[in-house]
Amino acid sequence: MAGLAVVAAVGLIVDDRVLVGAPIWFKPFKFAVSFAAYGLTLAWMLSRHAPPSRTGRWAAHTVVVAGTIEMAIITGQTIRGRRSHFNIETPLDQGLFTTMGLTIAVLWVATLVIAVLLFRAHLGDRAATWAIRLGLLLALAGLLLGGLMVLPTPEQQAAGGLRTLVGAHSVGVPDGGPAMPLTGWNTTGGDLRIPHFVGMHALQGLPLFLYALEALSGRCARLRHERIRLRLVLVAAGWTTGLLALVTWQALRGQALIHPDGATLGALAALTAATTAGTFAALRRPGSGTGPVTPPAATTTEAKTTQPHHPTEELPA
Numbered sequence: 001m002a003g004l005a006v007v008a009a010v011g012l013i014v015d016d017r018v019l020v021g022a023p024i025w026f027k028p029f030k031f032a033v034s035f036a037a038y039g040l041t042l043a044w045m046l047s048r049h050a051p052p053s054r055t056g057r058w059a060a061h062t063v064v065v066a067g068t069i070e071m072a073i074i075t076g077q078t079i080r081g082r083r084s085h086f087n088i089e090t091p092l093d094q095g096l097f098t099t100m101g102l103t104i105a106v107l108w109v110a111t112l113v114i115a116v117l118l119f120r121a122h123l124g125d126r127a128a129t130w131a132i133r134l135g136l137l138l139a140l141a142g143l144l145l146g147g148l149m150v151l152p153t154p155e156q157q158a159a160g161g162l163r164t165l166v167g168a169h170s171v172g173v174p175d176g177g178p179a180m181p182l183t184g185w186n187t188t189g190g191d192l193r194i195p196h197f198v199g200m201h202a203l204q205g206l207p208l209f210l211y212a213l214e215a216l217s218g219r220c221a222r223l224r225h226e227r228i229r230l231r232l233v234l235v236a237a238g239w240t241t242g243l244l245a246l247v248t249w250q251a252l253r254g255q256a257l258i259h260p261d262g263a264t265l266g267a268l269a270a271l272t273a274a275t276t277a278g279t280f281a282a283l284r285r286p287g288s289g290t291g292p293v294t295p296p297a298a299t300t301t302e303a304k305t306t307q308p309h310h311p312t313e314e315l316p317a
Helices: 002-014 026-047 054-080 091-119 126-150 154-162 193-200 202-216 226-252 262-282 300-305
Strands: none
Touching (some): 002 026, 026 054, 026 202, 054 091, 126 202, 126 226, 193 202, 202 226, 226 262
8 A cells, every 4th residue: 555655646746637626646645545554553453462363364354455456446447537436427337336335344344353352352551452442443433434425415316317426525515626635625515534534543543642642651740640541542532532423413514624604613612621621630640539649550661661570679688
């Protein structure tokens, strides 16, 4: 996928064709980068499962095969100058789009198998374990929300058997209109790619959030408490879940991300307030007001390097 991303980047430079309002090699580039991050993250998560699992290995191989087939079709359609997603104009286009749907379904099931394995395993301290588990659950939800894009739009339903497309990224407006830079998300209507993105990349977001906490623990003694890190991970997961629900609701109402109405802003303010309150509550010292303070647990990194402590060695002769 990393190699394909380089090829697609070259295509963006040398191939000036445009498809559905975007450079034709933009989709292969985005998908290659996304699959590379997805594969690396799952590999890292599986590496924390000890001992190695045969089921996990087969699930990982399934993800690799499904992702490779998906990218082969996207790249092939790009070379042909055809849409890969939603295209049923010819029997070949329809067959390729159907195959893509099947491969993503297989990839989802394989990811679910990996999630079940990791829910049954000890993956480090409690904060690390739940960052991984909840990231996987949100990624599975994000993948499922992608299924909303393959539902026919009202215009496509009205066309009946004459339609050449089934499904769309945008809600309330046609695909290919004015878009945000880099992401390509629609700026005049709803875009279902946004909740798909938020959910899927929680897979990386929550573990990275935890590592940021561990990096800051050297300066902030409170973050050395395992229970506090766990609380903050749960708050971050709650915020991500709320954000996922919010952007899904916004997109389904045909509203652009950058043009929220009063209801969307009100929901965002409530989510922000709840997250702020949760953060302050999470930062309370364990045992404060109810007894002695619990000694801080080592972070995931420290736990690997800290030597065992022998109190008897400190006794006087």
